[in-house]
Amino acid sequence: MSQPVRILLVDDDEVDRMICRRALARLEPQPVFADAASAEEALRYVQAHEVDGVLLDYRLPDMDGLDLLDRLAERSADERMAVIMLTGAGDLTVAVEAMRRGASDYLAKDADGRFQALVPTIVQRAMRQRELQRARWRAEQELAQHRLELSDLAQRLMVQEKALVRRMAQALHDRLGQTLAAIRLGFDAAVAAQGGQTTPAAARQLRRVDALIDQAVREVRQVLVELRPPLLDEHGLVAALDNELRSRAPGDGEVELRLEPQPAAAGLRWPPDVEYAAFMIAREAIANALRHAHAASIRILLDGSPGALRLEIVDDGDGMMPGSAPSRPGHLGMVGMRERAMAIGAQYAVDSSAGGGTRVCLQWEAGS
Ligand SMILES: Nc1ncnc2c1ncn2[C@@H]1O[C@H](COP(=O)(O)OP(=O)(O)OP(=O)(O)O)[C@@H](O)[C@H]1O
Numbered sequence: 416m417s418q419p420v421r422i423l424l425v426d427d428d429e430v431d432r433m434i435c436r437r438a439l440a441r442l443e444p445q446p447v448f449a450d451a452a453s454a455e456e457a458l459r460y461v462q463a464h465e466v467d468g469v470l471l472d473y474r475l476p477d478m479d480g481l482d483l484l485d486r487l488a489e490r491s492a493d494e495r496m497a498v499i500m501l502t503g504a505g506d507l508t509v510a511v512e513a514m515r516r517g518a519s520d521y522l523a524k525d526a527d528g529r530f531q532a533l534v535p536t537i538v539q540r541a542m543r544q545r546e547l548q549r550a551r552w553r554a555e556q557e558l559a560q561h562r563l564e565l566s567d568l569a570q571r572l573m574v575q576e577k578a579l580v581r582r583m584a585q586a587l588h589d590r591l592g593q594t595l596a597a598i599r600l601g602f603d604a605a606v607a608a609q610g611g612q613t614t615p616a617a618a619r620q621l622r623r624v625d626a627l628i629d630q631a632v633r634e635v636r637q638v639l640v641e642l643r644p645p646l647l648d649e650h651g652l653v654a655a656l657d658n659e660l661r662s663r664a665p666g667d668g669e670v671e672l673r674l675e676p677q678p679a680a681a682g683l684r685w686p687p688d689v690e691y692a693a694f695m696i697a698r699e700a701i702a703n704a705l706r707h708a709h710a711a712s713i714r715i716l717l718d719g720s721p722g723a724l725r726l727e728i729v730d731d732g733d734g735m736m737p738g739s740a741p742s743r744p745g746h747l748g749m750v751g752m753r754e755r756a757m758a759i760g761a762q763y764a765v766d767s768s769a770g771g772g773t774r775v776c777l778q779w780e781a782g783s
């Protein structure tokens with residue numbers, strides 16, 4: 416211990432206080448002592464001063480030592496001190512009760528004063544324990560703070576992503592979409608003006624360009640669908656997921672894709688952020704199941720109430736080795752799902768085992 420510890424001796428018996436003080440004076444560096452002859456005095460002292468450890472006599476004139484222990488334990492974790500309860504010899508019930516209420520240790524005062532020899536060791540041990548507890552408390556606080564900052568950052572990113580995607584979709588629709596529409600009109604008019612007077616080679620070229628214009632229009636629409644989930648804003652999550660599955664099903668061969676909303680959840684709406692995050696997570700989880708799982712069936716389960724949402728994407732495919740997926744560089748789908756869940760303050764879990772399929776689960780509750 417490099418800094419002297421600050422010890423408060425709470426005992427109405429001046430001789431006992433002196434005995435403890437003398438026993439502890441052997442510590443290096445020497446502790447700084449303060450005395451309190453009653454519980455009230457002790458409470459007043461700890462309000463105004465910093466204290467590392469308290470030697471607390473069980474019998475006090477104005478309050479039971481255990482009750483004083485309760486009062487001291489009300490302090491916040493970083494201010495809490497190590498309390499060592501001094502009991503009468505053989506008073507094991509009090510000792511047990513003191514430990515249950517948060518005392519660091521106890522010491523039985525025997526009539527011939529042999530307990531004095533134990534005081535320094537017990538105080539030193541309690542101080543070390545308290546330091547560890549405080550370090551742990553500080554680390555937990557920092558972790559909680561970082562989690563909060565991370566979730567705040569993810570949330571802001573999602574808001575920006577939504578705005579950017581909206582702008583891109585709008586620009587694509589209004590510019591490229593309009594240009595393609597004009598090309599289609601111009602092309603059709605030029606073909607009509609020609610009245611079929613072309614060489615076979617030119618006619619072949621025209622048919623090719625015709626098909627390419629159609630393809631470009633389809634591709635722009637597809638990109639728009641990917642950027643702005645259709646129906647989500649207007650009709651909500653269930654409608655948008657239903658639409659997503661319908662648009663995927665024909666190309667996906669034998670896989671059975673099923674949306675299974677609970678009847679109570681079918682007509683519900685959740686906050687736009689939550690619906691957007693849930694939709695994007697479902698989209699990625701479905702894409703993963705289709706691409707990687709070799710599944711026969713993929714089910715999207717949805718349940719909730721106005722203030723809660725539970726979404727599960729379950730496939731019966733190959734599954735993954737535990738811990739193998741999230742760390743693959745350049746594969747961002749799983750990371751993105753976790754970040755989206757974090758941004759809306761939802762719980763997120765992927766449950767998978769080799770050969771046992773995969774279950775991606777998102778659980779959101781308002782105000783959590
Ligand atoms: N449902 C699933 N079944 C089996 N393996 C899966 C499943 N979902 C993910 N994986 C495995 O986890 C890996 C990581 O998935 P992730 O979505 O992060 O990346 P990706 O799909 O490979 O690429 P992308 O960045 O385009 O999403 C996949 O490459 C795949 O090996």
Ligand SMILES: [Mg+2]
Nearest residue numbers: 702703748749
């Ligand atoms: Mg993926």
